[in-house]
Amino acid sequence: MTVTQSEPVTSGTVVAGLPETVCPRPRPATLRGCGTARGDYPRPAGRDRYTISEVAQHTGLSAHTLRWYERIGLMPHVDRTHTGQRRFTNRDLDWLDLVGKLRLTGMPVADMVRYAELVREGEGTFAEREELLTRHREDVRQRIAELESTADVLDYKIGIYADARRASERV
Amino acid sequence: MTVTQSEPVTSGTVVAGLPETVCPRPRPATLRGCGTARGDYPRPAGRDRYTISEVAQHTGLSAHTLRWYERIGLMPHVDRTHTGQRRFTNRDLDWLDLVGKLRLTGMPVADMVRYAELVREGEGTFAEREELLTRHREDVRQRIAELESTADVLDYKIGIYADARRASERV
């Protein structure tokens, strides 16, 4: 993982053509970590330029997914070296942390892209951002309630099986 | 929605195992049933034979999905009329309640099918059922923790936007 520390920052404006896949209806609660191991490696102090594979290590996302995130507009503009390779900053890692959180809560990618757009558009979109997050917060609250009620059902059934097991063990 | 009330009640093969009854306590509004309006219609008293569309109403699942559930082995044996139409029982509705709960928690359909198999196989599978549910219960516990930590992040960011809004309103 050698890192080229100083490079001319030729930021060519690459505007990813949004496919804008709008999700009109609420989603099923299908989540789970999607196979990849969760990263959470500590960030090296004093560093502010990371290759795609370093970021993949950090975040637990694959390099494929990071490129895909950029393509669909889910990343703020990512810096490039003069040869066109991506160099992610600490700010990008912060953003990916947030995205990871939102993803864990089942926010559709389309909504996250919308939020990213609002962030790119600047301070004028604070109100809409607050609204979007508030709406999602309410979703999360509801999901927690759902999960807790299901946990009760599970406890109830597990209890029945455990009782049956203990009864048979006592024989 | 005409209901054929009296039919030859050829309810064969009572599935061995526990009464698959759920709901140790009233559940908090489990809204958002995948696009269709969530059912939760009260069950008519004294009825024990429902058409597929009635069950769809009840559960919020589509008739398509109910047929698909049966095809992949997620339903216990469903009764048929002499002309081959499905007639679901209250026991089936109980089962679908449980399946709905598990689905809301993101249990993969394959795992639910496995559980259904175990139920069909009878009392000898109590231990494995207990294990499966216990494992899933741990998953749910973890998901709740994830959601709560994300909720904290959301509160933090919402707070920032709200502060900005209040500051601009004060001007």
Place this chain on the structure above:
DNA sequence: TGCTTGCTTGGAGTGCACTCCAACTCTTTA
């Protein structure tokens, strides 16, 4: 008898969120 409604089937299609591929460039190491 024809029309409508509701059900049946196997198989194909959809949407989401990745995930991979082929063909290529650039940099580093031997």
Place this chain on the structure above:
DNA sequence: TAAAGAGTTGGAGTGCACTCCAAGCAAGCA
């Protein structure tokens, strides 16, 4: 200079959980 290795792209493929379709059957009604 050659090879290895990490990066680039557009586009195709994957897995899950549905979702729909066409074609047909059965019952009720005008």
